[in-house]
Amino acid sequence: MAPGLPTPKKYFVTAGAAEGSTPLNAFDNALLAARIGNVNLIRVSSILPPGTEFDPNLELPPGSLVPTAYGYIISTTPGEIISAACGVGISRESFGVIMEFSGKCTAQEARAQIENMIREAFARRGMELVDMKIEAVEHEVKRIACALAAVPLWY
Amino acid sequence: MAPGLPTPKKYFVTAGAAEGSTPLNAFDNALLAARIGNVNLIRVSSILPPGTEFDPNLELPPGSLVPTAYGYIISTTPGEIISAACGVGISRESFGVIMEFSGKCTAQEARAQIENMIREAFARRGMELVDMKIEAVEHEVKRIACALAAVPLWY
Amino acid sequence: MAPGLPTPKKYFVTAGAAEGSTPLNAFDNALLAARIGNVNLIRVSSILPPGTEFDPNLELPPGSLVPTAYGYIISTTPGEIISAACGVGISRESFGVIMEFSGKCTAQEARAQIENMIREAFARRGMELVDMKIEAVEHEVKRIACALAAVPLWY
Numbered sequence: 001m002a003p004g005l006p007t008p009k010k011y012f013v014t015a016g017a018a019e020g021s022t023p024l025n026a027f028d029n030a031l032l033a034a035r036i037g038n039v040n041l042i043r044v045s046s047i048l049p050p051g052t053e054f055d056p057n058l059e060l061p062p063g064s065l066v067p068t069a070y071g072y073i074i075s076t077t078p079g080e081i082i083s084a085a086c087g088v089g090i091s092r093e094s095f096g097v098i099m100e101f102s103g104k105c106t107a108q109e110a111r112a113q114i115e116n117m118i119r120e121a122f123a124r125r126g127m128e129l130v131d132m133k134i135e136a137v138e139h140e141v142k143r144i145a146c147a148l149a150a151v152p153l154w155y
Numbered sequence: 156m157a158p159g160l161p162t163p164k165k166y167f168v169t170a171g172a173a174e175g176s177t178p179l180n181a182f183d184n185a186l187l188a189a190r191i192g193n194v195n196l197i198r199v200s201s202i203l204p205p206g207t208e209f210d211p212n213l214e215l216p217p218g219s220l221v222p223t224a225y226g227y228i229i230s231t232t233p234g235e236i237i238s239a240a241c242g243v244g245i246s247r248e249s250f251g252v253i254m255e256f257s258g259k260c261t262a263q264e265a266r267a268q269i270e271n272m273i274r275e276a277f278a279r280r281g282m283e284l285v286d287m288k289i290e291a292v293e294h295e296v297k298r299i300a301c302a303l304a305a306v307p308l309w310y
Numbered sequence: 311m312a313p314g315l316p317t318p319k320k321y322f323v324t325a326g327a328a329e330g331s332t333p334l335n336a337f338d339n340a341l342l343a344a345r346i347g348n349v350n351l352i353r354v355s356s357i358l359p360p361g362t363e364f365d366p367n368l369e370l371p372p373g374s375l376v377p378t379a380y381g382y383i384i385s386t387t388p389g390e391i392i393s394a395a396c397g398v399g400i401s402r403e404s405f406g407v408i409m410e411f412s413g414k415c416t417a418q419e420a421r422a423q424i425e426n427m428i429r430e431a432f433a434r435r436g437m438e439l440v441d442m443k444i445e446a447v448e449h450e451v452k453r454i455a456c457a458l459a460a461v462p463l464w465y
Contacts, residue, residue, distance in 0.1 A: 003161060003310065004161060004163075004220070004309065004310035005160065005161065005197075005219070005220040005221075005222070005380060006220075006313060006315065007216070007218055007219055007220065008218075008220075008314075008456065013453075021426070021427075021430055022423065022426070022427055022430075022431065023360045023432065024409060024410070024412075024427055025427055025430045027355075028407075028409075028431055028434070029434060031355070031449055032434065032435070037435075038357055038359050038405060038435075039357055040355065040356065040377060040379075040463075042195075042196070042197055042315075042352055042353075042377070043352060043353070044195035044196060044197055044220065045182075045186070045195065045196045046195065047194055047195050047217060047218045049195075049217065049218025049219070050217060052218070052389070061316075061317070062356065062357060062359065062360060062404065062405040063317055063357045063362070064315070064317055064355065064359070064362055065314070065316075065317065065318075065358025065377055066315075067195060067197070067220055067315070069195075074429040083199065091225055092216065094305070095193060095217040096217045096387075099179060099183075100179070101177075103180070104280060107210065113177065116176070117177055117179055117180055120175065120176055120177075120180045121180065121183055123387065124180075124183070124184060124187065125187070125192075125193075125448065126414045138410040146297075153195075155213075155313065155314035158316060158320075158465065159374065159464065159465035160315065160318060160352075160374070160375040160376075160377070161374070161375075162371070162373055162374055162375065163373075169417075183418075197352055198352075198353070199350035200337075200341070200350065200351045201350065201371060201377065202348055202349055202350050202373045203373065204350075204372065204373025204374070205372060205373055205374070222350060222352070222375055224350075233325055234382060249372065250348060250372040250373045252315060252338075254334060254338075256332075256334070259376075268332070270329070271332070272331075272332055272335055274333055275330065275331055275335045275339055276335065279335075279338070279342065280342070280347075280348075284324065289335070
């Protein structure tokens with residue numbers, strides 16, 4: 001077998017929200033708030049490889065290609081509450097499952113959604129869920145805002 | 156030239172549909188139905204590299220990063236018919252072209268769309284089309300459902 | 311640290327627009343017009359790695375996996391003017407920032423948006439902007455059309 005793309009070995013869970021003068025700048029600023037604004041996110045759906053190590057202090061080199069599961073919402077409605085949450089369900093000996101959610105709701109509601117989604121994903125696979133790591137963020141829109149939550153995978 | 160991302164060497168064509176308690180769980184369950192639910196899909200648009208080998212029995216290691224062309228539709232309208240199709244147009248000696256389609260239609264209509272799309276892609280490139288491999292799936296929505304079709308690329 | 315995905319070393323900036331008989335064919339044809347139709351684009355968000363070299367004559371091997379920041383708009387409204395622009399903000403010694411924009415506007419307006427977005431991204435990071443490279447395209451829709459602008463990253 002020819003070598004493929006390398007399977008990630010580390011991860012963390014993060015969330016951030018920010019305003020911006022355009023929707024994409026709000027997204028960019030939310031990425032910065034989540035400490036992943038200076039890399040190239042490659043969106044993935046969404047499995048934590050077996051043996052991946054949780055490392056909340058990971059430093060990602062600027063411009064790196066970073067496989068990342070993420071969810072976000074952008075709103076241009078002042079006063080609106082927006083939230084995003086992302087979480088990992090962890091099994092004892094196998095892979096994990098990553099879920100993301102965003103909506104016009106509180107962070108608490110987004111977090112509850114993620115918990116339910118992870119439980120269903122594990123039940124559907126017949127796997128035992130031993131832990132969850134979830135981050136969520138809530139933001140009241142001033143002008144143009146983005147709330148984002150992500151699980152970056154790294155090496 | 157520095158080495159880049161490795162070009163895929165194998166592929167298969169798949170489709171699946173499923174219900175879920177949330178849109179993302181329906182998507183996750185459709186991925187499982189299509190046998191690609193336990194990997195990290197990286198969405199690509201959408202060329203079959205020259206010399207790529209068809210391998211319908213490919214086993215993808217859990218958590219792997221898998222470049223994949225895919226299309227999907229999620230519906231929350233009970234009774235609605237949804238379909239997704241994905242197909243590869245194959246040339247004799249060069250690369251192929253991958254097309255995806257999803258909509259509120261039958262699998263037969265989705266398949267016909269893919270055929271037309273592949274023919275146009277080949278005509279536009281002045282290439283001769285020698286074969287097509289297409290998979291399609293149709294689903295009647297119960298509550299929250301996803302229909303998905305994909306061409307995973309692998310090594 | 312295990313080796314991760316290789317960080318790109320070269321880039322160019324491109325834009326194209328085209329009609330097609332379906333939305334995805336219009337997208338495919340716009341990619342061809344932009345000289346990136348025969349590769350597998352992997353969408354990234356959106357940093358120019360430090361030291362990346364501008365190479366407008368890059369040849370991408372067919373079927374390659376090409377990390378690319380891009381924006382596009384598809385319209386099915388005959389007579390509508392659509393535009394897409396993509397640009398890179400360049401710093402003297404560090405990484406750059408890529409921004410994309412598309413909308414129902416002129417190429418000149420899309421280009422102006424990109425300039426503002428890049429300026430905000432640099433201001434937000436406290437970085438000095440020394441140059442911008444922007445490409446934009448404008449198209450009047452006949453039937454089904456796509457306008458696309460991209461910054462492909464390569465090795």
